[in-house]
Amino acid sequence: MGKRAISGAIVVFLMGAAAYASFYIAPEEKTMHVLQRIFYFHAATAWAGMTGLFIGFVANLMYVWRREEKWDALGVACAEVGLACFTVVLITGPIWAKPAWGIYWTWDARLTSTFILWLLYISYLLLRTLVEEPDRRALLSALFGIFAFIDVPIVFGAIRWWRTQHPAPVIMGGPGSSLEPTMLKVFFFSVFALHCLVAFLIAERYRLEKLRGEFEIVRREAEAL
Amino acid sequence: MSLLSNTAVLLGKELRTEFRSRELLTTTFVFILTIIVLFSLTFDPTSDESRRFAPGLLWLAFLFASSLMLQPCFLREQLNDTLSALRLSVSDPFAIFLAKLAANTLFLLLTELLLLPFFTVMYNVPVLRVLHWLVLVFFLASLGISIAGTALSAISAQARMRELLLPLLMLPLLTPILVASAEVTRALLDRDPAVLWQGIGFIAVFDVVFLTAIWLFGEYLLEE
Numbered sequence: 141m142g143k144r145a146i147s148g149a150i151v152v153f154l155m156g157a158a159a160y161a162s163f164y165i166a167p168e169e170k171t172m173h174v175l176q177r178i179f180y181f182h183a184a185t186a187w188a189g190m191t192g193l194f195i196g197f198v199a200n201l202m203y204v205w206r207r208e209e210k211w212d213a214l215g216v217a218c219a220e221v222g223l224a225c226f227t228v229v230l231i232t233g234p235i236w237a238k239p240a241w242g243i244y245w246t247w248d249a250r251l252t253s254t255f256i257l258w259l260l261y262i263s264y265l266l267l268r269t270l271v272e273e274p275d276r277r278a279l280l281s282a283l284f285g286i287f288a289f290i291d292v293p294i295v296f297g298a299i300r301w302w303r304t305q306h307p308a309p310v311i312m313g314g315p316g317s318s319l320e321p322t323m324l325k326v327f328f329f330s331v332f333a334l335h336c337l338v339a340f341l342i343a344e345r346y347r348l349e350k351l352r353g354e355f356e357i358v359r360r361e362a363e364a365l
Numbered sequence: 366m367s368l369l370s371n372t373a374v375l376l377g378k379e380l381r382t383e384f385r386s387r388e389l390l391t392t393t394f395v396f397i398l399t400i401i402v403l404f405s406l407t408f409d410p411t412s413d414e415s416r417r418f419a420p421g422l423l424w425l426a427f428l429f430a431s432s433l434m435l436q437p438c439f440l441r442e443q444l445n446d447t448l449s450a451l452r453l454s455v456s457d458p459f460a461i462f463l464a465k466l467a468a469n470t471l472f473l474l475l476t477e478l479l480l481l482p483f484f485t486v487m488y489n490v491p492v493l494r495v496l497h498w499l500v501l502v503f504f505l506a507s508l509g510i511s512i513a514g515t516a517l518s519a520i521s522a523q524a525r526m527r528e529l530l531l532p533l534l535m536l537p538l539l540t541p542i543l544v545a546s547a548e549v550t551r552a553l554l555d556r557d558p559a560v561l562w563q564g565i566g567f568i569a570v571f572d573v574v575f576l577t578a579i580w581l582f583g584e585y586l587l588e589e
Contacts, residue, residue, distance in 0.1 A: 259537040270524040
């Protein structure tokens with residue numbers, strides 16, 4: 141049993157516990173009933189994805205500064221995992237929205253900017269496939285990653301800048317916004333579990349990218365022979 | 366001081382190159398005109414519908430056009446092998462970006478202003494009473510498009526499939542500009558025109574943020 145298997149098992153356990161807590165421990169919400177429980181998963185994934193993208197942003201900055209291959213590997217690992225999280229967010233959102241609002245999707249500022257964020261990171265990954273030379277690819281994608289991440293505050297800000305149908309922030313949303321204490325505990329436990337999942341996935345993807353880089357070097361040497 | 370004088374010289378070069386042939390301006394002008402006509406043909410809007418939809422369509426046309434117009438910005442230097450010469454000629458690479466984005470802003474603004482009469486006639490939306498506000502919005506938004514677009518065209522010029530890649534990188538990044546300027550333009554073209562300061566401020570903030578980003582990271586885009 142290696143370290144990877146153990147940390148994988150811990151992550152699986154935490155995710156299971158978070159699912160149990162959000163269904164059986166958190167109290168039923170007054171107006172939305174069982175439907176509200178997707179919030180523990182939807183919002184927590186968004187938070188974890190945002191953390192992933194933030195680490196990716198730092199990795200991009202570090203690559204531009206230090207030009208070490210590991211930062212490029214971390215950057216792409218974070219972007220992919222962050223993208224996966226936001227894919228989940230964009231799928232669980234409409235599942236909640238249909239019964240709550242009566243529609244799957246609305247073009248309000250928050251949804252739109254999350255979707256744009258998702259598109260930006262798709263473009264980031266596409267850009268990586270379109271530049272052959274590894275150093276150039278790393279530098280250009282790191283710079284684009286930095287520009288793309290500057291778009292992220294717009295996601296957070298948008299909810300306040302324009303009139304919007306997305307539920308107002310219930311956590312850190314200013315005075316008057318609050319969550320029942322048990323709900324808050326369950327929510328933060330989900331946030332913790334999803335952060336562990338994201339950390340585990342990033343570590344695995346980072347390892348894969350490093351291996352891929354090493355393989356690329358060996359392959360080139362073999363071709364040169 | 367050397368930054369400004371370098372920029373001025375390079376801007377002169379960009380303008381001379383363009384006004385010698387006027388290729389970029391003519392092509393972009395015709396392109397936007399075609400899109401505006403086609404939009405109008407497909408939807409056949411009444412006057413009230415025009416007021417609602419036209420600003421969005423207009424900005425969409427501007428954005429599409431600029432994603433094509435910014436294409437040659439760095440590609441031209443790359444194909445003629447003049448990028449290293451440019452880099453050697455200035456002490457601060459930021460001057461290259463400043464000159465290019467100033468030129469792009471000018472070209473874009475010029476095209477937009479030339480198209481305004483056609484737009485107002487075809488969509489039957491009077492613009493004269495709010496003209497000065499429109500010019501302000503056009504300027505700030507074109508500046509934003511050029512700032513981000515110039516940086517991205519430096520990226521896409523070094524990749525494969527660059528003609529497709531630039532719009533792909535640019536359009537999602539510029540959505541805030543699209544939404545804000547369409548919003549502000551719509552309020553201006555309303556029966557009771559209003560100036561949306563929030564929107565104008567938003568565009569200005571976007572400009573400042575991305576200009577700072579290019580100031581910080583622009584030189585890495587020009588590495589060879």
